[in-house]
Amino acid sequence: xxxxPEVETIVRALKHGGRGxxxxxxxxxxxxxxxxxxxxxxxSFEKFEGKISKTTIxxxxxxxxxxxxxxxxEFLLIHLRMSGDLRIDPPPVLPPQNHDRxxxxxxxxxxxxxxxxxxxxxxxxxxxxxIVTGNLGPEPFDTTLMASDFYMRLQRKKKQIKSLLLDQSFxxxxxxxxxxxSLFRSGIHPxxxxxxxxxKEAERLLKAIRDTLNEAIAHNGASIDWVYxxxxxxxxxxxxxxxxxxxPVCSTPIQRLVVGQRGTHFCPKCQPExxxx
DNA sequence: CCTGAAACCTGTCTGC
DNA sequence: TGCAGACAGGTTTCAG
Numbered sequence: 001x002x003x004x005p006e007v008e009t010i011v012r013a014l015k016h017g018g019r020g021x022x023x024x025x026x027x028x029x030x031x032x033x034x035x036x037x038x039x040x041x042x043x044s045f046e047k048f049e050g051k052i053s054k055t056t057i058x059x060x061x062x063x064x065x066x067x068x069x070x071x072x073x074e075f076l077l078i079h080l081r082m083s084g085d086l087r088i089d090p091p092p093v094l095p096p097q098n099h100d101r102x103x104x105x106x107x108x109x110x111x112x113x114x115x116x117x118x119x120x121x122x123x124x125x126x127x128x129x130x131i132v133t134g135n136l137g138p139e140p141f142d143t144t145l146m147a148s149d150f151y152m153r154l155q156r157k158k159k160q161i162k163s164l165l166l167d168q169s170f171x172x173x174x175x176x177x178x179x180x181x182s183l184f185r186s187g188i189h190p191x192x193x194x195x196x197x198x199x200k201e202a203e204r205l206l207k208a209i210r211d212t213l214n215e216a217i218a219h220n221g222a223s224i225d226w227v228y229x230x231x232x233x234x235x236x237x238x239x240x241x242x243x244x245x246x247x248p249v250c251s252t253p254i255q256r257l258v259v260g261q262r263g264t265h266f267c268p269k270c271q272p273e274x275x276x277x
Numbered sequence: 278c279c280t281g282a283a284a285c286c287t288g289t290c291t292g293c
Numbered sequence: 294t295g296c297a298g299a300c301a302g303g304t305t306t307c308a309g
Contacts, residue, residue, distance in 0.1 A: 003302060038285090065303080081303050083287075099287085118286045120303065159280095168304080175302055225289075227302065240302095261282075263300075 002080045004065060004140070004173030005213055006221035006228055010086050011062045014069075014112075019220075019230045021088030027106040028056045029071075039101040039114065041122045048125050052076070052104070064136045064172030068129055077124045077132045078114060083227050084121030087113040117227070136172040140209050151202035154194040161197065162190035163260035165209075174209065177222060177240045180265045182209040184239045189271045190257075190264045196275045239265040 002010065013019040029052050034045045043051070051074060059070040067086065069076040078086065087097075091109030102114040102123055114123060124132050138145045157164055164170050165179040174182070183190050185208035188201060197205070216222060221231035224241075238248050243256040247267040257264050 006302075079303085081285095082301070083303095116286095117288070118301090118303095120285065122304095163280095166303085177302060222302080224302065260280095262303095 002065060002084070002221065002228060003175035003178050004062075005178070005216035005219075005233065006231060007062050007065050007067060007080065007173075008217050009221045009231065010080075011060050011067055014060045014067070014086065014088070022090065022110065024057050024088060024106070024110065024112060025059065026057065027108060027110060029053055030105045030107045032105065033096070033103040034101070035096060035103070036101040036116075036119055038119065039116065039121060039123060041124045043125060051125060063129065063133045064139070064168055065175070066129075066133055068133075074125055074127055075129045077126065077129055079122050080116070081118070081120035081122070083118040084114065084116040085228055087115055089113060135169050137168060137170045138172065140171060140173055140206075140213055145206075147203035147206050148199070150206045151197070151199045154197050154202050157194045159194050160190065160259055161188060161192045161194050161205075162262070162264055164194045166260065166262065171209075173213070176262050176264075177237070178209070178212055178216065180240045181212045181238055184266060184271060185212060187270050189273045190259050190266055191273065192275070198276075239267060241265065 013021055014024050017023045031053055032049050034040055040048060055071040057069060057071060061068045065079060067078040089111040093109065093111045096103060097113065097115060099115050099117045100113050101116045101119065101121065104112040114121065126132060162179055162183065165174050182205065186201065186204040188205060215236065216233040219231060219233035219236065221228065222233040223229055223231040224234055239254050242254040242265060244253050247254055247270060250267065250269050252267055252269040254265055255268050
């Protein structure tokens with residue numbers, strides 16, 4: 001489910017409260033419960049329980065789509081994949097909810113629940129977060145990432161732009177929704193090869209990515225179906241899941257196609273195929 | 278090295 | 294109503 005804006009919203013809620021939960025910074029872990037073995041990538045649950053008990057949550061940050069929970073001497077990283085979510089339960093804590101996979105109990109009676117219907121989500125407890133996030137590309141909001149750098153990086157690859165934007169080692173944080181929305185806003189066809197973009201187009205694309213993500217964060221991300229609650233950005237989709245609806249710019253019906261095994265939405269008029277003159 | 282397909286999972290919706 | 298099939302916010306693995 002969650003892409004950068006949804007993960008950012010969750011991180012802010014864990015840090016400052018919101019989405020029905022209290023801040024968890026400063027809380028001390030008492031123990032943990034793993035309800036689906038594969039959810040914990042590393043270490044073994046036995047070691048995990050020993051290492052996480054009695055530690056205090058120092059900070060919570062985001063890297064790409066990873067939630068990074070800073071503990072005294074280690075880091076708990078969580079990737080929500082398609083259907084994961086994090087929930088704070090106040091005391092008195094009730095029995096686990098349906099699809100809860102990993103529970104972390106605090107000494108003050110609160111509980112952090114990693115809930116994940118489809119079981120794709122993963123957690124890692126590591127001494128250095130880079131062990132997990134080392135292969136990620138730059139953050140879209142990295143102020144040192146200039147349009148000219150972005151253009152050069154696009155030139156070096158020869159891949160369909162939609163697939164390249166989904167590649168987390170190229171740029172960290174975009175998923176299916178925000179690539180479609182960003183490509184629409186920059187007027188670029190999703191199947192264009194990355195090395196055919198002009199420097200102007202690269203600049204427009206980077207700005208569109210940043211504008212789209214900022215707007216989505218301002219709306220607390222997007223909520224679709226039963227997955228992820230509290231966001232409102234789904235009401236602002238221009239093309240994602242708008243197949244057949246009129247383009248908000250030119251009224252041409254939005255089309256759907258498959259690019260790199262992913263459903264892709266675009267306006268055939270605003271995002272013409274082929275390289276412009 | 279690269280690309281594309283399959284795998285990992287559960288739930289919802291559509292069409293016959 | 295039942296049931297098969299498609300599809301879903303992501304990533305890793307494997308075959309070629």
